[in-house]
Structures are given as C-alpha cells and as structure tokens.
Amino acid sequence: MEKYIRRSAAAMCACLTLCWAVTGGAENAAPAQEAAAETAQETAAPAETAAYSVLSSGSKGEEVRRLQERLTELGYEPGAADGIYGSGTKKAVRAFQKANGLKTDGTAGPQTQAALYSQAAVRAAEKPAPVDVLASELPMLVNKEHPVGENFEPADLVPLNEVCDPGLVKIKYKNTRAVRQAAVALTEMLEAAREDGVTKWQVSAAYRSYESQESILNARISTYLKRNSGWSRKKARSAALRTVAEPGASEHHLGLAIDINVPGASSFLGTKQCSWLHEHCWDYGFIVRYQEGKESITGFTAEAWHIRYVGAEHARVMRDRGLCLEEYLQGIAEGSIEMPRPEVTEEVLLGD
Numbered sequence: 001m002e003k004y005i006r007r008s009a010a011a012m013c014a015c016l017t018l019c020w021a022v023t024g025g026a027e028n029a030a031p032a033q034e035a036a037a038e039t040a041q042e043t044a045a046p047a048e049t050a051a052y053s054v055l056s057s058g059s060k061g062e063e064v065r066r067l068q069e070r071l072t073e074l075g076y077e078p079g080a081a082d083g084i085y086g087s088g089t090k091k092a093v094r095a096f097q098k099a100n101g102l103k104t105d106g107t108a109g110p111q112t113q114a115a116l117y118s119q120a121a122v123r124a125a126e127k128p129a130p131v132d133v134l135a136s137e138l139p140m141l142v143n144k145e146h147p148v149g150e151n152f153e154p155a156d157l158v159p160l161n162e163v164c165d166p167g168l169v170k171i172k173y174k175n176t177r178a179v180r181q182a183a184v185a186l187t188e189m190l191e192a193a194r195e196d197g198v199t200k201w202q203v204s205a206a207y208r209s210y211e212s213q214e215s216i217l218n219a220r221i222s223t224y225l226k227r228n229s230g231w232s233r234k235k236a237r238s239a240a241l242r243t244v245a246e247p248g249a250s251e252h253h254l255g256l257a258i259d260i261n262v263p264g265a266s267s268f269l270g271t272k273q274c275s276w277l278h279e280h281c282w283d284y285g286f287i288v289r290y291q292e293g294k295e296s297i298t299g300f301t302a303e304a305w306h307i308r309y310v311g312a313e314h315a316r317v318m319r320d321r322g323l324c325l326e327e328y329l330q331g332i333a334e335g336s337i338e339m340p341r342p343e344v345t346e347e348v349l350l351g352d
C-alpha cells in the first residue's frame with residue numbers, strides 16, 4: 001500500500017523559481033552525410049592522437065565540418081555540418097564522450113577525436129518514441145520514487161509563446177514548451193481570469209528535459225562550491241538536492257507542470273493572481289501540486305507557483321477531498337476513491 005506514498009523527512013523543492021536559464025538547443029539532425037568511406041580510411045590509432053588539433057566552441061573550418069559529419073553518421077545529431085563549432089556540436093560531442101567513457105567536457109581534443117574516428121566508436125543509442133503522457137486514465141506520477149528515464153520525452157510538446165496570447169501571459173523564456181493539451185487549458189484558464197479582472201501572468205518554466213535538469217543541478221552545485229571553499233563536491237551536491245530535484249525526478253519532465261508568477265513580483269504567494277489560481281485552477285484541469293501540510297508525502301516544500309495538469313475530473317476530486325496526487329492515486333489503487341468518469345465534452349457529444 002506504500003506504492004505511491006513514501007514519507008520523506010527531507011522535503012525538497014520541485015522546481016526552481018528563479019529559473020536558471022535553460023535553453024532548448026534542439027537542433028534538427030542534418031541528413032546523414034556520405035562520409036563513411038572517407039573517415040574509414042582515416043581511422044586513427046590512439047598513437048596518432050597528436051595529429052588532431054583541439055576543437056571547441058567557436059572553432060571553425062574543415063576539421064569541424066568533418067567532426068560534425070562523423071557525429072551525424074554515428075547518430076549524435078550535431079545539427080547542420082556547417083563547419084562552425086556551436087552549441088549543437090558541443091552537445092553532440094558531450095553525448096559522444098558520455099557514451100564512450102570519455103571525460104564529458106564537450107571539447108573535441110585529440111583523445112575524443114581518436115575515439116570518434118575509430119571503428120570502435122560507440123554509436124548514439126536510439127531514442128525511444130515520445131510518450132503520450134495523457135494516454136493513461138490516471139495522471140502519471142513523477143517524483144523521487146518514480147523518476148523518468150534519461151531519454152524520456154513527452155509527445156506533442158508545443159512552444160507556449162505560439163499557443164498563448166502574449167497579451168494574456170508573458171512567457172519568460174521563449175523556448176519554453178508544454179504538452180499541447182496543458183497549454184490550451186492554461187490559455188482557457190487565464191482567459192477566464194481576465195474576465196474576472198485578474199491579469200498580469202507570467203510562465204517561468206514548463207517542460208524540462210533530463211539534460212536541462214542536470215544542468216540546473218550542476219549549476220547549483222557549482223554555486224555552492226564557489227560560495228563555500230573547502231566543501232567537497234558530495235557535500236555541495238547534497239546541499240543542492242535540497243532545493244533542486246534530481247534529474248528524472250522533476251515533474252517538469254512531463255511537460256504538464258507549469259510555474260506561474262507575476263512579472264516583476266518578488267513572491268507569488270500573497271498576490272491576487274495566486275489567490276485566483278488556487279481557487280480556480282482545478283476547473284481547468286490543474287492542481288496546486290505541492291501544498292503546505294503535504295510535504296512529508298510529496299517530498300517537496302510547498303510551492304504556490306507550481307501547477308500540474310491532470311484533467312478536470314481528477315483535479316476536482318483532489319480539490320474536494322483535499323488530497324495531493326500521491327494520496328489520490330493511492331486511494332484509487334486501494335478502492336477508497338472511485339475512478340472519476342472522463343469528462344464528456346460537447347465535441348464528443350456532437351461527433352459522429
């Protein structure tokens with residue numbers, strides 16, 4: 001019965017209010033280049049590493065182009081083979097280094113290039129298909145005990161600034177994406193708020209990849225190390241994990257969690273927007289995911305700004321019974337809560 005609930009003494013924060021800037025950097029893979037024959041002839045033995053110059057961010061030229069073509073051939077998706085060592089190339093080099101047991105610094109030094117052009121180079125793992133996170137009749141649970149895998153990706157992610165009216169809500173970072181259904185529900189909700197005279201909203205975070213969460217955690221660890229000379233990395237990491245979720249354990253990976261605040265306000269709690277949101281979000285399918293009094297169940301400190309899309313039928317039961325998601329799912333599993341019937345929309349009634 002403890003399947004969904006695990007009591008954890010150390011409550012932690014699920015997301016970062018301050019949003020350590022995370023940029024998408026999702027480059028499209030260039031079509032596979034026909035460089036196989038050429039590179040096979042040039043396969044380098046480790047002894048020949050001296051023949052390679054160090055390529056890193058900002059490097060340009062034929063060597064970079066060849067590097068990009070080889071990365072593409074191995075499935076690492078550096079983007080177009082344009083001969084410019086940009087963020088896409090760096091990301092692909094890091095992925096190659098990680099898969100090949102090399103130091104993951106994103107710099108293509110002699111050792112990395114020798115491994116890259118070697119016939120023993122490990123190819124990129126095939127990415128699993130994106131997951132329809134709303135396909136299940138119950139909301140998906142993501143927390144410390146139920147993390148998603150490194151390659152998890154929700155299906156149907158859309159850029160919020162394309163879905164949401166900029167006059168309705170400011171999207172703080174332009175690459176912010178969310179699952180379409182959650183984005184549409186957000187828009188409907190904020191339109192209703194506007195009718196009630198409550199405006200000035202901002203989204204500071206929504207979907208976050210495993211890699212982004214890793215960057216956020218690493219940035220926080222670096223900050224602790226800088227501020228506290230003498231701290232070990234282990235100590236800094238455990239301090240960072242009190243406020244940043246471990247990669248895989250953040251609900252933002254689902255593309256259904258949204259951090260909302262008021263532009264320019266130092267705190268969301270106490271604003272009229274916060275009061276409106278906490279009263280009405282349920283009717284639009286969102287829950288206030290981390291609430292006071294539930295810290296020992298959710299494992300996170302209360303976050304007034306973090307809402308999670310689950311669908312109105314589930315959200316209303318959680319509101320009416322005062323349950324957090326873990327309690328709700330456990331109640332359903334135990335049979336003490338009846339599974340709510342899916343909402344029948346007008347569209348379905350009118351459909352053929």
Ligand SMILES: [Zn+2]
Binds near residue numbers: 014015205252259306
């Ligand atoms: Zn959040």
